[in-house]
Amino acid sequence: MNWLIHTFQSSIGKKLLMALTGLGFIGFLAGHLAGNLTIYGGSDPFNAYAEHLHALGPLLRAAEIGLLLMALIHVATGLILFLQNLNARPQRYRVNKSAGGRSLGSRTMPYTGLLILGFVLFHLLNFHFVDKSATTIFEIVSAAFQNPIYVAIYVAAMLIVAVHVSHGFWSAFQTLGMNHGKYMPIISAAGLVFAIAIGIGFSCIPLFVGLSV
Template identity: 65%
Template sequence: MNWLADTLTSSIGKKWLMALTGLSFCVFLFTHLAGNLTLYGGRAAFNAYAEQLHSLGALLLVAELGLLLFALIHVVTGLTLFLQNLKARPVRYQVNKSGGGRTIGSATMPYTGLLLLLFVVFHLINFSFVDKTGTTIYDIVTQAFADPLYVLLYVAAMIVAAIHVSHGLWSAFQTIGANHLKYMPAIRILSILFALVVACGFGFLPIYLLISA
């Protein structure tokens, strides 16, 4: 098993871990958004979705533990690569050009990642780790989004998430070997479209709930 440990701790291995865990989070974002869209259907529709999700029992627990494990791997590996890059280049370039495919997403990956980590913790505290006795998840969500400041924070977080995945999705495909002149332009477009879906799909929901309250 030494070869596996050596591979995973190598620079290439760390990038593979980042890519695979990143792709899994993109899948999670898509499925999570699909479920959240039932909010447009009202109280009954969203509560029914939540009840169906919790009826999975052990499967849901395994999925949550898997996401937690992937999150730990993604954060620790990303932080390690970031510190290694800083150590390899302690003095920043005097001129920061946008050539070579550099985008706002690629330039801010560590920082948007940190902001998303903080938001996820905040989000879990407000929605998952709350007392649900005598109430429903729909009531918890609508009460949270009745606060304009929370709506503003949530929308801002979704913009940060879109910036992060706009580069992360493309980079993940590149890491796993899809770096081909024939496919990469389409993957870049797919990454941007997915980022827009994340920003608009998640971002419009709290605005809708605030306006319709």
């Protein structure tokens, strides 16, 4: 057990935690988007999807607790690594050159991560921690997306998620040892495609609901 504790106390161990939890959230995003796409079928399919999730009972609670733990680990570890990097190089270079592999996603990971965390809390307060006894989830979503401010916030947040994932996807596989000249370009391209699909897929939902209801 000591070797495991020492591993995750090291920089490599922290990056491994970031990679594993990041891939967990990538899987969650894919599944969550697939479920949310049922809203294009109208109220009945979307409400049925929500009811199916709630029917899982303890399994759903276990999944929610697992997501919460992953979020705490991912955010805390990311902040620790970010602060350690700042302490290791307290002064910025005079010439801020774009090094190989540097991208908008890689340069903004800590900041987009914190923005995503803030949006998740906002999202939960508006959709999860609300009284559903006298209404349906479709009605709650429809009412929320009648507000253009919320639509704008949601679309902006999804674009930020896409930027974050565009770097996190291939970075996670690289951390796990797949940094190979033959496979990395494919993984990087797959990550970009996935990020674009997530950004567009989630962004289109509030626009569709807001314009159609």
